[in-house]
Amino acid sequence: MSQKTFAVALMDAPYESENLTTAFRILDAMAQRGHNINVFAYEGASGLAFAKQAPHPNPVHGKNLAEENHPTTKDQVAALLALAAKNGGKVDWVNCGMCVDERGVGEFVADTRRGSPADFHTFCEASDNVLVIPTK
Amino acid sequence: MAEYLLIESRDPFESNEVGYYCELARGLVEAGNQVTLFLIQNAVLAVRPSAQTPKLRALVGSGVKILADDFALKGRGIAKLLDGVQTAPIDIVVDHLEAGHKIIWH
Numbered sequence: 001m002s003q004k005t006f007a008v009a010l011m012d013a014p015y016e017s018e019n020l021t022t023a024f025r026i027l028d029a030m031a032q033r034g035h036n037i038n039v040f041a042y043e044g045a046s047g048l049a050f051a052k053q054a055p056h057p058n059p060v061h062g063k064n065l066a067e068e069n070h071p072t073t074k075d076q077v078a079a080l081l082a083l084a085a086k087n088g089g090k091v092d093w094v095n096c097g098m099c100v101d102e103r104g105v106g107e108f109v110a111d112t113r114r115g116s117p118a119d120f121h122t123f124c125e126a127s128d129n130v131l132v133i134p135t136k
Numbered sequence: 137m138a139e140y141l142l143i144e145s146r147d148p149f150e151s152n153e154v155g156y157y158c159e160l161a162r163g164l165v166e167a168g169n170q171v172t173l174f175l176i177q178n179a180v181l182a183v184r185p186s187a188q189t190p191k192l193r194a195l196v197g198s199g200v201k202i203l204a205d206d207f208a209l210k211g212r213g214i215a216k217l218l219d220g221v222q223t224a225p226i227d228i229v230v231d232h233l234e235a236g237h238k239i240i241w242h
Contacts, residue, residue, distance in 0.1 A: 001234050004233070004234055006233055018145070018177045018178075019145065019177070022145070022176055022226070024212060025226045026226055026229050026230065029226055029227045029229070029230045030233075031228055033205060033230060033234075035230075092161075101237075121227065128233075128234075128236065129233040129234075129236055129237075129239065130239070131229070131239050131241065133241050134241065134242060136145075136146065
């Protein structure tokens with residue numbers, strides 16, 4: 001299969017919805033195949049790449065930080081970018097600017113950027129196909 | 137004729153809209169389209185043979201291809217599926233995207 005470009009809209013906030021687990025599985029499959037991926041992180045999803053997310057221990061289960069190995073979405077975003085690059089694809093990850101400002105999550109992991117819904121329109125026009133994952 | 141991938145993520149016992157989504161799948165097939173219904177997350181609860189899910193069961197044999205996400209099935213301990221439903225990996229979403237099919241997520 002030749003390289004394609006896909007636009008993906010995410011809306012769910014980190015750590016709240018199984019939609020994101022599924023979304024990252026789909027994004028991973030795209031990156032494994034070397035496709036270009038344009039992600040528009042809207043509403044709560046604008047916090048996915050927030051750089052100040054921190055893993056935590058789990059004292060209730062008696063686990064320290066390393067044992068708990070708590071995943072953060074910022075690390076998942078960074079891993080996606082790295083995987084795509086390794087396989088010849090490119091990820092353009094845009095965080096909705098107004099959504100970011102509302103939530104105070106304006107510090108992003110490297111190689112993601114601030115944007116607006118107009119970017120999603122541009123993504124759709126430039127992509128071979130589009131996947132919109134709405135909130136419930 | 138168009139080809140559709142309808143992704144259902146909702147638990148049919150929690151949302152009546154799942155039934156409407158099954159009706160959408162049927163309507164699209166009856167209009168001459170090709171339709172795959174991919175059940176993910178809690179939507180896979182509907183494929184247990186003992187589940188009372190008449191709207192989904194009515195789709196079996198209707199021309200709608202019904203798939204259930206292997207990851208979601210495994211996480212919920214569901215090994216036995218309703219006849220007419222097949223297990224599929226998440227990669228099938230990318231297959232449909234690559235093919236230019238219309239993808240709708242519910």
